Amino acid sequence: MAPSALDDRVDVAVVGAGLAGLIAAERIRAAGRSVRVLEARERVGGRILNHVLPSGAIVEIGGQWIGPGQRRMVALGQRLGVATHPTHDEGESVLERGGSLLRYRGTIPRINPVVLADIAQAQLRIDRMARRVPVEAPWRAPRAAEWDAQTFATWIDDHVRTRPARDLLRLSVAAVWACEPQELSLLHVLFYVHAAGSFDDLIGTRGGAQQDRFVGGSQELPLRLAAQLDAAELRVLLGRPVRRIVHDGPSGAGGGVTLEADGGAPVHARRAIVALAPALAGRIAYAPALPAARDLLTQRVPHGSVVKCMAIYDEPFWRRDGLSGQAVSIEGPARVVFDNTPPQGAPGVLLGFLEGRDARELGAWPAERRRAAVVETFVRLFGPDAAAPRDYAEVDWSAEEFTRGCYAGYMAPGVWTAFGTALREPVGPLHWAGTETATEWTGYMEGAVQSGERAADEALSALRD
């Protein structure tokens, strides 16, 4: 259905049909305002993507989990009628280190107590510092200057004594931020931890951010949101990468916004919500050009690197051996592994993450070689039954033109304290959404929802003025 000519002028235009953009559009529409979403891809969901297996079963090949405290995501699932099911967490997990395997229950393997104490004190310190970082304004933390002057690698070197504890922390960094500790400002780590609650909240399965999945795959949420928006008239335009935004300047008084996108006529609106990660928002041309502070910020929020890899088996054979399918491997390259079997219990799916350095290095390999390296890790962890998956699926999120990295944009040292104020501050009629702009569960789907709600409220408030 082609939009009518009249439709080309709306109250609010949204750039990006990821979760943040769709939530913003839903809220705009619920307030009785007209809205249109322009999406670069031929699909909605952004970093959230379902993958259909040959059997017809669905697995998540993008963002997938929700956990306790993510109240907006719980409410969204309920509102859209998408049920959740627990991430498979029965049986023993596996830690591979120094060529040997250790089976354990819960989140903490029974390794050397000195190492365990070392990790525990580090997490305790991190959590304690994190609570002192205001999530709305990390640069106002009492020790913001000091914490933003160093990398997380420097902090680890200074405060974690044992090599195995450092290895495990480094692996946690890859699992949460998809980069290396030296790329992160300590202040950013603390902000991110506080926005989630605690370090354990980030890395945990049961009771943590990886606790639950959505039946039918997480992309059901953006798909249903888009379908509801489209029910009345075509509000979500696919295949429309926005290249240029003409607006009425920082003062915000005047004719509003015109969005020029490939694949169709410009869209005119009174306000626009750019629901993209800052790095991608910075690649749009703006007329007039954006204020320096905003542009400089967009140069400084790079994305982590993830290749999400799944091997498909007839059944989850590891469960027969009393294994949960969860594993941590210091050797890698798949260092963090989950059982990602669909809720019906078959086929069996092992999910391995290549993150940070591994994703960058193996992402450049031929696909067959990368697959072999991932499957080889699974064989080491779960035995020879893992050697011949009947199918394999992967996405290198850094290679995706309209994402360019996962899980989220992050801050190197010095960025929060110098450029943080430009993260959410509107520029005239332009508002900024995306999980990077969230203060609760930033980097997660929950943060995307919060950011979409906040940006929509800003735009609606401006429309009322």
Place this chain on the structure above:
Amino acid sequence: MAPSALDDRVDVAVVGAGLAGLIAAERIRAAGRSVRVLEARERVGGRILNHVLPSGAIVEIGGQWIGPGQRRMVALGQRLGVATHPTHDEGESVLERGGSLLRYRGTIPRINPVVLADIAQAQLRIDRMARRVPVEAPWRAPRAAEWDAQTFATWIDDHVRTRPARDLLRLSVAAVWACEPQELSLLHVLFYVHAAGSFDDLIGTRGGAQQDRFVGGSQELPLRLAAQLDAAELRVLLGRPVRRIVHDGPSGAGGGVTLEADGGAPVHARRAIVALAPALAGRIAYAPALPAARDLLTQRVPHGSVVKCMAIYDEPFWRRDGLSGQAVSIEGPARVVFDNTPPQGAPGVLLGFLEGRDARELGAWPAERRRAAVVETFVRLFGPDAAAPRDYAEVDWSAEEFTRGCYAGYMAPGVWTAFGTALREPVGPLHWAGTETATEWTGYMEGAVQSGERAADEALSALRD
């Protein structure tokens, strides 16, 4: 003169008519190949810009200095018939610290010998480490991982004991990189120092990078280069921001390159040289999309911040007082000051730099307030005669849409070791130039020239294959 239809197909297209792009184009042309340069602005020169004073005298409001060891720039000036003259360096310089002024000669003020020794040992250590960083591949330095895991701020905290020495080093960082020490990887600092020679080479006037200026202003060089290129036929197209580059993929076999730019028909070429800072190159759309490694790099080379400010007086009155016009002020906001009087000796010009944090903060002020703050610094440094300049000129380089910061892109921790290989590596028919890609005097005009020569040689070599 409009280009003929035939001209739209050339051997090499160059994006950007800064010094790197123009040098590349000159070299392509000298090899007997056809070339076209597409420039976003209505002028050439990029970060190099002359400013005409009401008197008709010319001052440089962008990159301006050359120093010993910059052999390509010396040769370029000679080739183009642009003479140099020494930066005014007669008389005493001024150091402002803690509200008091100290006059001194040479580069080193007569402050507390403990502080002087502290600075000297720091520079010595930096120079010694820098020599161990291969400028072609900083990630191959023996201690690259360690040096790239920390900020320069962390290194200063660990190795510089006195507060005044730290203040002066911080000020040097702003003067050289236009950012704060916490934003820089130690490895990047060492690379940059090695590419210039030594720390003193970077910060010095006589004998250093600020030794000489060009008669008529440094923009004479790009202006003459462009004029020579245009003499035969129109080779430099102004007002043509390139938005999209269609190319034949990483394999490089096929139809070459098509550059789509505002303001005219596409330009077709066999090879293209993108002579932009990486952050700006990353804002162009590429079809096919670039490999992940290259795209991720462009997310990670942010620009420093500079507002270059000049106050114009009837004459250089400070010279009468035995002052050189050079000053360093810990208080700021103009922390680094030069006499930028044209070679004819009048009008008198005081040049003050707002750099890093100062540029960001004062850049957001109303122009009048910023001017007052700069002039107030000059009054404190040079007396009441500085209070009423007859003219004032400034450029906030971060606000320039087609530059977005100065002096150059830099690397935060973790970037060189993880993404460095993508800095110069061609992607199919696409070559990368710009001073950020240089190995000698990166960040300087000399580096721009080296990069243009190297990229041209790459393209010419590919054309011969």
